[in-house]
Amino acid sequence: MDKHNYHQLTRTFLRLSRFSHLASIASWDMFAMMPPGGSAARGEALAELSVLRHQILTDKQVGEWIANARQEDLDDIEQANLREIERHYQEAALLPESLVEAQSLAGSKCEHAWRTQRPANDWTGFSANLKEVVKLAREEANLRAAAKGCSPYDALLDKFEPDMTSARLDELFGEVKSWLPDLLKKAVAKQEQQALIAPQGPFPIADQRELGLQAMKELGFDFNGGRLDVSAHPFCGGVPEDVRITTRYDENELLSALFGVVHETGHARYEQNLPRSWPGQPIALARSTAIHESQSLFFEMQLGRSEAFLRRLQPAIIERFGMQPAFEEHNFVAWNQRVKPGYIRVDADEVSYPAHVILRYEIERALIDGEIEVDDIPGLWNEKMQAWLGLSTEGNYRNGCMQDIHWTDGGFGYFPSYTLGAMYAAQLFHAARTALPGLDEAIAAGDLTALFDWLRQNIWQHGSRFSTEQLIQNATGEALNADYFHQHLIRRYL
């Protein structure tokens, strides 16, 4: 039996992946290279390409090919690819073009205004735009929910984390809520006993860049297929064959740029090691946002801030920047593992980070499911920040509910990925340590080959072949278990 319909689909998705390649590079350029004057023309060019990709993907022929391909004699790989193809198709085809366009306009407007409204602490201005974004996101969520037979919020969650539900999140985050406040208090109290010395700059940016490149090299980044550049917000972009990561530098802050690079290198190695046997096919893409984040947090938190890795990093820092009291070994390790609850999510340490995420998850779920309105956000935010971290955000929108970009263009359902990623990372690191005796000694000696081979074999090389659940089950022998994250925090911080 021939696979005519399936092959029509693979040809179509190969073509789409080529257009997506150009969109990725042009977007990277927009953030890392483009002068301001190019902005309008670039926006129009990317929008035109996006319309084209949407048209190709949602052509009704694609739906017919999918229906027919299901009857064809496909092997395991092809079936998995067809499953992913269908997911992409459904995701795009479910929404009327008018809604997609309205969302894009409202999102751009809200995001653009937010850039000045946030520094001005202008909640009134911002909330007016956000209401429109939320209204459209609810429309989207309701359409998706009706098709999938789930709650509106779950339908948005599914875009980032296929098969994840808010019921499961409530369990997982519920566990975290049961132990985190106490753990956080103890970690802070323990650290208060030791006076830490902060590194003293300036650290010349050219040297920071060299240090970052050196770290990328040790972490196995393939420079034949990628670059390091600068952007206002660090990210990992490009395409698997040519991965572009960015960081930002501050002459007085050595370690934030460096750990930014380590984090993005985790994302990058996942991309660089995705399977190449199925060019342009959805099965060859990264599994999900949470699995992606698990790789960056594996690099940044599990590996990068481990005592073994920090002890190896310390002489390299001294060699490049000279000795100073902050670089004394004990202080250097402790400084990079310090816990410092604060207002800002992106500056948070790994112990307080889940508080920021769970707070946002609870608010956005209630918002999308229609239990609260935009006007309720600041009050809830303040209440939850008080409860979690003892910090008031009353009237401080800028460092409260206006701090993130995610909601401005309607990215509801994304936040849980950060903490899911941290959980997956802890579980994966535990499994790797079990599989690889002497791992800590190898890390201290700078020999990361076995660790990366383990990640390649268990995560990277599979792309989207398996569901997230199956992938984690295969890699660790069990389903997602938040206890590994808990144990990790206890071991490192108590």
Place this chain on the structure above:
Amino acid sequence: MDKHNYHQLTRTFLRLSRFSHLASIASWDMFAMMPPGGSAARGEALAELSVLRHQILTDKQVGEWIANARQEDLDDIEQANLREIERHYQEAALLPESLVEAQSLAGSKCEHAWRTQRPANDWTGFSANLKEVVKLAREEANLRAAAKGCSPYDALLDKFEPDMTSARLDELFGEVKSWLPDLLKKAVAKQEQQALIAPQGPFPIADQRELGLQAMKELGFDFNGGRLDVSAHPFCGGVPEDVRITTRYDENELLSALFGVVHETGHARYEQNLPRSWPGQPIALARSTAIHESQSLFFEMQLGRSEAFLRRLQPAIIERFGMQPAFEEHNFVAWNQRVKPGYIRVDADEVSYPAHVILRYEIERALIDGEIEVDDIPGLWNEKMQAWLGLSTEGNYRNGCMQDIHWTDGGFGYFPSYTLGAMYAAQLFHAARTALPGLDEAIAAGDLTALFDWLRQNIWQHGSRFSTEQLIQNATGEALNADYFHQHLIRRYL
């Protein structure tokens, strides 16, 4: 009467220009940023986009809209735009897709192999590939010639220089041939009387870059809409709203990178000052390759290597790199105006440059018109180099007929643009000097505003509104006249 057909065309060309934007940025990236591993995927992505653009442009509806639009009530601008639209359509629609594809494959193959064959001096290997490229170029030329009713070579020439013919080139280049050998001999003899001191490096690359940026600034480059980067071969790319120029640096060679930047800044300012009132329309594009080159040579040769400009540049160089004997004013000016006939076109001074171009023109025209074959090229090259510059290229293919990239992917008809550009530049500079009394003093004082305003008003702002002939007639009061170039060379070099 409504202009339905015309508006369908402008919408289509606006859409095409957005795809072309993405192609330009991705191509710039390929040469200035991309790591080698990204090459295959990028090539495929760009090819896919190129197929799409070809399909949109050659859709038979476009042909019908053009035919119908001719009956619509169009104003001058719209008529000029329609003329350009038709030119682009014809150029693309005349060739069967199979030929376009075969050319693209043969060109890539020949160009790719050339990169290693040239250093290996491997004419046998190269000529095998070139024969296929020439065969296909002749097919293209014959198809175009039949449609236009001209010779095959003229049909290719028309792609780069609309309305230019080999009969006219023979006249223009014939004039040059009548005076250039003697002028070259005299210029060399005159310069042999003075011993010049070469600048001594190293000149740190970071400082060279700063100097280039400073020159771009003085030359009016708009950094809000453009960048300077590095690539193996300097070029001007990007889009009018975001012009990307490149240069290459050699620690021991200060002035070649700098004048590369000055040259590309000429191209860039043309692009940056093209009309913005007709977004995405062909009428808003640069007039032709020769006019484009006239702007870069206006900047590099007419302005940049003039004594007035060099005298102004000299203190800036001393300030940045310190004094040395080569930077003494008289030596500095003379060094930047030295004439040094050699094998390599891209290294040629402005006096010997036309020899390189005319030689190539005569060979490629005979080749495309079927008067000679690929195997005849090395002999003819050697003969003409001996005659023009007294240099033998026998057996030296690398520095002879294998030195350029143009023929490798079938770019026949391009070479004349370089010398046409030099002629237009000389004629334009003469007209500007006539229109602007005190121009040399203004240049020496660094006040270039009036000069650039003149270029903007006479060339840049018109895009492709007028034919090249009309544009030059309007700007200078006469048709192209090679005598201005002759007079310029006499004044500067004798």
